[in-house]
Amino acid sequence: MNADTETTFGRPLWMVVLAAASIAAIGMGLRQVMGLYMVPVTETLGLGRESFALAIAIANLVWGLSAPFTGAISDKYGTGIGVVFGAVTTSIGLLLMYFSQTDVDLFLSGIFMGFGVAGAGVNAVVGAVGRAASPDDRSAAIASVGMGAGVGILVALPYSHLLIEQLGWQTSLLVLAATASVILLLAWPVSGKPEAEPELVSPQSLKEALSEAFRLPSFWLLNAGFFVCGFHVVFYGTHLPAFVADQGLSPEVGVWGLMIVGLGNLIGTYLAGQWGRHYSKRYGLSLIYLGRSFVFLGFLFLPITPFTVIALSGVLGLLWLSTIPLTSSLVAVFFGAKWMTMLYGIVFFSHQVGSFLGVWLGGAIYDRLQSYDAMWWISVVLGLVAAAVNWPIEERPVARLRADPAA
Secondary structure (H helix, E strand, O other): OOOOOEOOOOOEHHHHHHHHHHHHHHHHHHHHHHHHHHHHHHHHHOOOHHHHHHHHHHHHHHHHHHHHHHHHHHHHHOHHHHHHHHHHHHHHHHHHHHOOOOHHHHHHHHHHHHHHHHHOOHHHHHHHHHHHOOOOOHHHHHHHHHHHHHHHHHHHHHHHHHHHHHHOHHHHHHHHHHHHHHHHHHOHHHOOOOOOOOOOOOOOOHHHHHHHHHOOHHHHHHHHHHHHHHHHHHHHHHHHHHHHHHOOOOHHHHHHHHHHHHHHHHHHHHHHHHHHHHOOHHHHHHHHHHHHHHHHHHHHHOOOOHHHHHHHHHHHHHOOOOHHHHHHHHHHHHHOOOOHHHHHHHHHHHHHHHHHHHHHHHHHHHHHHOOOHHHHHHHHHHHHHHHHHHOOOOOOOOHHHHOOOOO
16 A cells, blocks of 8 residues: 555545544444443443443444435545534533433433444545545555554553543543544544546436445345444444353453454454455455354353453454455445445445344343343354355446446
């Protein structure tokens, strides 16, 4: 990746990638720590885990619903506007959780945090990087953003755990709200509308872009696979600390497990970016989902000890956000980069529907069965399904782009 290349934003590629990775680090880091709050919040407010899980599920669904719209705005006017919106609404959502007394209060907090991560999460800045980078550099540049998100997860978990231990869960939310506001300082490098790309055959309207995408079978297969990704990562990220506590292990084991996910994600996302440059992206995705199924089988058949939790989390970390550079790059391969953020936002919506079901169903099943075994089995089966649906994807541009040799 040539980091010194001047992009259509009028800034060096390294500056756009660094800012985008930093935004993803804060946005995704704050999202990932919510699992640490499940036990203290529900115990303090006298609520079941399903109520807290539903609040997080609502956040993920709102994130998914708003992602295509924030993506379309970013494609048309630049990513900086969405990032500012995301920073403000994330802070508001965290403040609302601080003042929460009932499950309805938590749900309202979830709505604002969903809007926040839609504007200032990985999906929001992936489009900016995808437009700024050349086709040859795109997978590696997007992988750098995913690595930034991994750093955010790695840092945010011990940071938030320490805040909860020293200040209590409510006061810690005030500090996190202030942390979210730092994103405002990072909006400028990804702001502005890039020039039209030479790969476009002719100007394409939003309606035409949607029609073209909805007619492509491979687009729907990609959506189906990404649904499973969302189910997996948000279920695991939210419920692992509670699962670990249920096994009689120290809460720190859950924190370490999620930290190791973040560390493994740094390696896995980098490797996925390199894979996408040299090998088939669809096969890479199939292997990732198949690997996840084996990890979840481990939670069913291996003894649950600090070592197994950390080891399985490390493997899962390699397979965590490694789906993002491959999935988003496939969107660009199919349709070009002009409407990439919006079209990736649609794919991401399916991810968030999966997130909603994964986190909520985990809480609902636990409250009824007092066990997560059923969720591990569901995760195994869905991983196998995702591996199967990604395999037949046709990894080539749509006919509109193939018709012009310059596309």
